[in-house]
Amino acid sequence: MKPAEVRARERLGQAPPSLEVDGLTFAYPDGHPALRGVGLRVERGERVALLGPNGAGKTTLVLHLNGILTAAQGSVRVAGLPVGAPHLHEIRRRVGIVFQDPDDQLFMPTVAEDVAFGPANFGVPTDQLAARVDAALAAVDMTGHRDRSPLHLSGGQRRRVALATVLACEPEILVLDEPSSNLDPVARRELADVLGRLDATMLMVTHDLPYALQLCPRSIVLDDGVVVADGPTRELLRDPDLLRRHRLELPYGFTL
Amino acid sequence: MGAGHAHPLHLPGTSPVHRMPAEVKIVAAVLLVVCVVATPREAFPVFGGFLLLLGAVWVAAGIPPGWIARRAVIELPFVVLAVLLPFTGEAPTVVWLGVTLSEPGLLGAWNILVKGTLGVLTSLTLAATTPMRELLHGMARLHAPTLVVTIATLMLRYVDVIVAEAGRMRVARISRGHDPRFLWQVGATARGVGALFLRSYERGERVHLAMLSRGWTGRMPQLQPGRTSAAQWLVGLSPVAAGVALAVTGWVLT
Ligand SMILES: Nc1ncnc2c1ncn2[C@@H]1O[C@H](COP(=O)(O)OP(=O)(O)OP(=O)(O)O)[C@@H](O)[C@H]1O
Ligand SMILES: [Mg+2]
Numbered sequence: 001m002k003p004a005e006v007r008a009r010e011r012l013g014q015a016p017p018s019l020e021v022d023g024l025t026f027a028y029p030d031g032h033p034a035l036r037g038v039g040l041r042v043e044r045g046e047r048v049a050l051l052g053p054n055g056a057g058k059t060t061l062v063l064h065l066n067g068i069l070t071a072a073q074g075s076v077r078v079a080g081l082p083v084g085a086p087h088l089h090e091i092r093r094r095v096g097i098v099f100q101d102p103d104d105q106l107f108m109p110t111v112a113e114d115v116a117f118g119p120a121n122f123g124v125p126t127d128q129l130a131a132r133v134d135a136a137l138a139a140v141d142m143t144g145h146r147d148r149s150p151l152h153l154s155g156g157q158r159r160r161v162a163l164a165t166v167l168a169c170e171p172e173i174l175v176l177d178e179p180s181s182n183l184d185p186v187a188r189r190e191l192a193d194v195l196g197r198l199d200a201t202m203l204m205v206t207h208d209l210p211y212a213l214q215l216c217p218r219s220i221v222l223d224d225g226v227v228v229a230d231g232p233t234r235e236l237l238r239d240p241d242l243l244r245r246h247r248l249e250l251p252y253g254f255t256l
Numbered sequence: 257m258g259a260g261h262a263h264p265l266h267l268p269g270t271s272p273v274h275r276m277p278a279e280v281k282i283v284a285a286v287l288l289v290v291c292v293v294a295t296p297r298e299a300f301p302v303f304g305g306f307l308l309l310l311g312a313v314w315v316a317a318g319i320p321p322g323w324i325a326r327r328a329v330i331e332l333p334f335v336v337l338a339v340l341l342p343f344t345g346e347a348p349t350v351v352w353l354g355v356t357l358s359e360p361g362l363l364g365a366w367n368i369l370v371k372g373t374l375g376v377l378t379s380l381t382l383a384a385t386t387p388m389r390e391l392l393h394g395m396a397r398l399h400a401p402t403l404v405v406t407i408a409t410l411m412l413r414y415v416d417v418i419v420a421e422a423g424r425m426r427v428a429r430i431s432r433g434h435d436p437r438f439l440w441q442v443g444a445t446a447r448g449v450g451a452l453f454l455r456s457y458e459r460g461e462r463v464h465l466a467m468l469s470r471g472w473t474g475r476m477p478q479l480q481p482g483r484t485s486a487a488q489w490l491v492g493l494s495p496v497a498a499g500v501a502l503a504v505t506g507w508v509l510t
Binding site for chain 2: 122
């Protein structure tokens, strides 16, 4: 499918699923296999948690969703568009990735400029940039820090700004790599409020199982490069054998 | 503003010179240097005129001359070269304090010294009043080759990355009891430098991937609206008019 075709179908309300991953296999250049035939499908507006132990391949999978890494075998489609060279820019406009480490994401001298970077690249006219920046910073409650350097913010504040830099691009699919790590309990809850208000399709990588339960009705468990479970979050978290097998653990005292 | 973008040659401020669009300042600086270079070396008083001109810009920009002078030491290697010339140059010679000096060598040294110094001072003035990213935007607006702007942008990014990474690694080393003052621990510092480059490189790569994810196409997007007006060009290039007048005077004098 071509971008124009996708848009035509979207108008007719027959939009293809947000995300289709099929038989995805990938090994890092050092020969380490990270993904071994991953398949999954996320519909429009769905919120899905991606769970799994350290080294399962979650971040590697995320990097395939906007063509940063390219599949050795298998395919990734975003809104019906195959992820690949001809329309990478379009894909990256549709898929917003918030990286695991905010320090990888933030590089401009001020918060406001960093937030403006993405939309400017995606062709938002300069006179509309300020409004985009204001809205994104307001969404993460960081308006007061707009002229500070991201390097001088606390870890949690940086994380919120990193989210704002992606929200400002108004992506259709929001991919978050461990959004709640390093946040204090209040910031963690506030971030959940922010994420809960968004309309975008969401794929959230997390080790924080209660967070997954709170935000995502559906969860996918990835272990050793393959999908080992896919279903309603509550049901998955109620299965102690499944959790144990894949090194997942509910916090002490947490019951469902 | 931190982020290392306030590079060591930058003196933050809000003067009219600071607020002048970067591309105007770049063009003005380049043209002024051309004027300096075009002035015949024998027109000694004219070079004083150039210095006065720069002095006027420093006053307008609120830059203390001492601040500029301290940074002008980057010129020292050229000075060494220039000082050698009178001893190695050809005839005719002059005898000064009993030392035989080559006359063309003397003039050559003076030429390098005075033009080099004025060139360095002009560049420092530009750098002092223009933050790095503004310089990059200015270059982009002047349609400098995309490759040049991209490389400069990436360098800027790596400098930040390396500085931040070095800071983190130093803290981690000190927290584990490393005291860089002890000579026998110099090895740890040296190994740290190696690790620093590797880690900075890897982090730089990840930063680059994150930039790609936000649609980076190798060109810094323009973040603020605003066009450079004809009036700004006129005001910004006025020192160049003075520079041209000085250079012409130089030619008339000699
Ligand atoms: N740049 C790389 N080069 C080689 N191997 C890598 C690289 N990045 C990751 N790997 C390996 O690929 C596997 C999957 O890594 P990945 O980062 O996707 O895991 P993850 O599920 O995100 O883990 P975590 O929960 O710790 O973030 C791991 O075994 C890891 O060691
Ligand atoms: Mg990861």
